[in-house]
Amino acid sequence: LESLQRLVGEVAPVHQEQSPASVTRHPAWDYSATWSPSGQTVAFVSERDGDPEIFVQNLESDSALQLTFNEEMDRRPAWSPDGKLIAFAAVRDGVEQIHLIRPDGTDEQIATPPNLRGTAPAWSPDSRRLAFIGWDADNHAGIYIIGPEIEDLVQLYHSTRWIGGLHWSADGAWLTFTAWQDGNHEVFALPADGGLPIRMSTHPAWDDSLVVNPAGQFSPPAPDTENVARAAASHRQAADGNFATGVNLADLGKAYLINDIGFGWGKGFVNWATVEPEAGNFRWIDPDNVVTALGDQQVKILLRVHGTPDWARPTDTSFTHPPDDMADFANFMTALASRYKGKVAAYEIWNEPNLYYEWGNGEPDPARYTEMLKAAYSAVKAVDPNALIITGGLATTGDGSATAYGDLAFLQAMYNAGAQGYFDAVGSHPYTFGRAPDEVDPWGLSLSRVAEQHQVMVDNGDGDTPIWITEMGWIIENSWEMGEHETSAVSEQEQARYLSGAYAKIRSDWPFVRAAFLFNLDFSTVPWYPAAEPMRWYSILNPDRTPRPAYTTLKNDMHPR
Incomplete structure (x- = not known):
């Protein structure tokens, strides 16, 4: 607990044990929920119409209001602290940019400039600025802030590796994000007025989406040669030339x-x-x-x-x-x-x-x-x-x-x-x-x-x-009609055990098999496959890109300690 407090600030007391309550009850995938400032409504991504769209739902309601309608992908909603707008990443004609929309579904507009792709929006506490992860024309990733005016665009950080999971601290002083730097996912903190990113975790597991406790004091360590832009060492096995x-x-x-x-x-x-x-x-x-x-x-x-x-x-x-x-x-x-x-x-x-x-x-x-x-x-x-x-x-x-x-x-x-x-x-x-x-x-x-x-x-x-x-x-079990795949579906835990067991059996029992390619890594995450496409459910990543149990199991198999 002490180390957690140092990482994310003072932990608010829990007065009684509570069980999670389901807000949505639709058989389709609902994910990436974000609270309205009032705490009475959530915006989220749902695939109930066949592809990822933005919905909002009041906690007292059994039905959700669909805000976006398209055949590609809308994801990663972020509700502005003043409650007036929802920012989200929208894929249109294969290009991902940051869009804004009102909570009633009106006045959708593009927030980012046309020469910059964008994802993972995060609002400043005063709702006047918007941070996001962007890619320029040369496909270089970075963390940007736009606002208060549309022409006010600043790049805070440039990365040659994947970055994601962006959040803005409630005091406005810090941006937190996930980065894959030296062979592992770790979480970092970046001063909102610019500076060096500070590594906040060092663990071989997949660490992601650091959110600062708004009621606590967030005090990352001072940057030094040990914690700046360097993640945990990779524990990869040496390449096997025979398999x-x-x-x-x-x-x-x-x-x-x-x-x-x-x-x-x-x-x-x-x-x-x-x-x-x-x-x-x-x-x-x-x-x-x-x-x-x-x-x-x-x-x-x-x-x-x-x-x-x-x-x-x-x-x-x-x-x-x-x-x-x-x-x-x-x-x-x-x-x-x-x-x-x-x-x-x-x-x-x-x-x-x-x-x-x-x-x-x-x-x-x-x-x-x-x-x-x-x-x-x-x-x-x-x-x-x-x-x-x-x-x-x-x-x-x-x-x-x-x-x-x-x-x-x-x-x-x-x-x-x-x-x-x-x-x-x-x-x-x-x-x-x-x-x-x-x-x-x-x-x-x-x-x-x-x-x-x-x-x-x-x-x-x-x-x-x-x-x-x-x-x-x-293929894993899901709520969509899978046709001939319907009777073949297994649980996520079975998918993990079976894939791990398959690789082990192939290596031990059949030396004449010299390669095994997993089907598939990530078909669940792309906009060109609809929600009911069976190939999405063979994936070892969730639609929001987080790892399914099979991903974690296979990674552990490949990184013995």
């Missing part, structure tokens, strides 16, 4: 979390259809961003390549349809591998090619897929011999169905078509459909399916070639 641990990543701004959790690989996505919309006309911005973001974190990169442009496939077909001429695909892979030679370590060719949907809604064709694989392998190796080629991760489908080709039969047919020697690893997606890692399903719908896939490889004289699990995960 790749990675994540499927959606938001490039969270690439640093790959290092935080202790993994060494990141998986990004390249859609041929958007990169080469016209033959020979390349738009590299998306893969450039992926390679830059992951490269800046010094993690190895796996790129999954998928999607056929309109000009390269039959008319009236979907982008998952294979190209008419595999030479077109080979030309694209040559351009891709040439651009990222020495930067991208591995390429995964297509996604789950044994599913009808992923093969243009037609019957999957292992011989045709083998042609694609050969074209990609030859093209990439010609310009970057060190880059690895991974087959498209096979969906675990047992003996097959009306919409899927059995994965073992598909793999055997690939060998029959001459695929051997044209890949460095077989990709696999051994989803367990809710089963524990040790459970073996007689139909093959379990993690142990990789052993059966490996046996096919052994039977074809290819037992020395490894398997890469490029997707692996468990």
Whole structure:
């Protein structure tokens, strides 16, 4: 208690024990609540209309008033101390800025200048100024204060690493924030009139969102060489050259979390259809961003390549349809591998090619897929011999169905078509459909399916070639209709245990598996997936970016002490 008092000021006495009371009672996710000055109303984020929106609700009411209406994302509301405005971070057309709105939902306006993105608003006690975390045109992060006038903009702090969780102390003297500085999340205090940030915590756990007790005296220690802009030392394991641990990543701004959790690989996505919309006309911005973001974190990169442009496939077909001429695909892979030679370590060719949907809604064709694989392998190796080629991760489908080709039969047919020697690893997606890692399903719908896939490889004289699990995960229970995923959902605690157990089992029981990529790190946090999208519920982060139990468990597994 004494150390807590030194950190956040005098602790207000608790006169009696009280249990938390639920303000909202909607089955959707409600989070990021902020009090009105009167203490009678809360503003919060809810996903009840399918995406994150701002709502307000009186404590005496059973219904909430929706303030924002859009199909992207509104988050991190902050109620002004005078009660007149709510500031929040709004994503519009893919750009996040600070918006203001009245508590009745009227007069929404943008508060930040057009050349500056912004998030995590925090009001000054007099409601005349607004602090926020911003990114300039060069993607450099900093803490800014705007006001009293709209043109009054000051940058207080510049950071080369992630920062968030911004709050303004009630006495107006301090801004507190979270920063990932030297391999860990720690909380800092920054003088509101400028100066050096002072580290307030030093612990290997994820520390976040320091809020100062308004009734206490907040007196951070004086800045010195030990506590200024330096976080706790990272406890990462040495990289294992024989096994790749990675994540499927959606938001490039969270690439640093790959290092935080202790993994060494990141998986990004390249859609041929958007990169080469016209033959020979390349738009590299998306893969450039992926390679830059992951490269800046010094993690190895796996790129999954998928999607056929309109000009390269039959008319009236979907982008998952294979190209008419595999030479077109080979030309694209040559351009891709040439651009990222020495930067991208591995390429995964297509996604789950044994599913009808992923093969243009037609019957999957292992011989045709083998042609694609050969074209990609030859093209990439010609310009970057060190880059690895991974087959498209096979969906675990047992003996097959009306919409899927059995994965073992598909793999055997690939060998029959001459695929051997044209890949460095077989990709696999051994989803367990809710089963524990040790459970073996007689139909093959379990993690142990990789052993059966490996046996096919052994039977074809290819037992020395490894398997890469490029997707692996468990969906958690939620209130949305999940379709085929409904019966597979597990609790958050089970997700944590199963993922931890899966990594342990793979490493101990199946030496032929040389990589396992978690699906997924953060799909729950991005605006382009609606609340009912099942992929969001495989994530190990909550929609507000806080870690689910699986994140903490895996991080502890990767950082033994």
